[in-house]
């Protein structure tokens with residue numbers, strides 16, 4: 104079996120800068136990583152950073168996805184072993200729950216049959232809102248899995264449940280879901296040690 108193909112969706116959260124480290128850990132874990140960013144994600148981190156760390160071109164618009172006769176994002180959707188969205192905004196969770204396809208990331212989410220792993224990050228009140236919770240439940244009934252969010256001090260100044268899970272936790276879950284557990288275990292120790300520093 105070849106290397107797993109992970110599509111890393113990045114959305115417009117203040118935690119988007121952590122997606123750079125996630126991409127790097129996934130590459131080190133042996134995955135081929137293709138990053139798809141929403142327009143709002145590009146306000147928080149540059150496609151250039153994500154391209155360099157993922158070692159692949161980044162999709163931010165339908166134009167980026169047009170490389171040959173088959174739209175690139177549909178080709179990616181077909182090849183994916185896993186669709187990981189980290190960080191996932193309240194907005195993208197709502198879009199995914201309701202099957203909206205207004206950008207390449209949500210189009211891929213509809214087109215792929217790969218499992219979906221979502222790492223939410225948002226203000227605690229946004230996370231606890233009944234609309235968000237209903238969207239999360241709906242996605243879970245369709246088989247989507249979630250990693251986090253965690254409790255802690257949030258970027259908005261509040262304390263609560265809404266922090267992005269740690270980079271290590273997200274990378275390990277993603278790689279395990281791709282059947283890359285041997286590589287994950289090797290990566291686990293240094294990642295955890297790094298977290299304690």
Ligand SMILES: Cc1cc2nc3c(=O)[nH]c(=O)nc-3n(C[C@H](O)[C@H](O)[C@H](O)COP(=O)(O)O)c2cc1C
Pocket residue numbers: 113114115116117118141142143144191192193194195224225226229
């Ligand atoms: C500074 C700043 C930080 C934000 N952080 C978050 C966040 O962590 N989580 C979230 O759900 N929305 C956050 N938002 C709001 C989203 O950017 C907004 O809902 C946007 O429409 C999301 O678009 P996307 O889901 O297409 O990326 C933030 C907005 C700003 C201005």
